[in-house]
Amino acid sequence: MHEWALAEGVIKTAIEKAKEHGIKKINEIDLKIGEMQDIEMDIFKFALDELMKEYDMEAKVNIKIQKTRLRCNVCNHEWSFDEFKLSDEEKEFVHFLPESIFSYARCPKCGSQYFEIVEGRGVWIEAIRGNDD
Numbered sequence: 001m002h003e004w005a006l007a008e009g010v011i012k013t014a015i016e017k018a019k020e021h022g023i024k025k026i027n028e029i030d031l032k033i034g035e036m037q038d039i040e041m042d043i044f045k046f047a048l049d050e051l052m053k054e055y056d057m058e059a060k061v062n063i064k065i066q067k068t069r070l071r072c073n074v075c076n077h078e079w080s081f082d083e084f085k086l087s088d089e090e091k092e093f094v095h096f097l098p099e100s101i102f103s104y105a106r107c108p109k110c111g112s113q114y115f116e117i118v119e120g121r122g123v124w125i126e127a128i129r130g131n132d133d
């Protein structure tokens, strides 16, 4: 049930940021989620809605997916997840188990399997908008 924990983290962070910026009522939250973040979107959205009721909030949450960037440890080449020629089945598997990318994929330039995920994991707030009265 880590979707609930993530959602609660988002709401609490949004409330803190709103306080810092003198926002009394949050109207909108821009959220970015890494493409490789292991998350059930339906549960996550449901959790956000339910938690907002608890915190007496009514904000619109805009979710954007951040593309994955990978970097080869051998030749320093950087590339995106889309450049992998993975089958649909493999893609699905990687979505549920991001670490499995290391057994399917190789650096497209030098063929090394030693690469790291530099972007595309995590959940963070990009912006919040609201009223100060």
Ligand SMILES: [Zn+2]
Pocket (backbone or CB within 6 Å): 072, 073, 074, 075, 076, 077, 107, 108, 109, 110, 111, 112
């Ligand atoms: Zn390489």
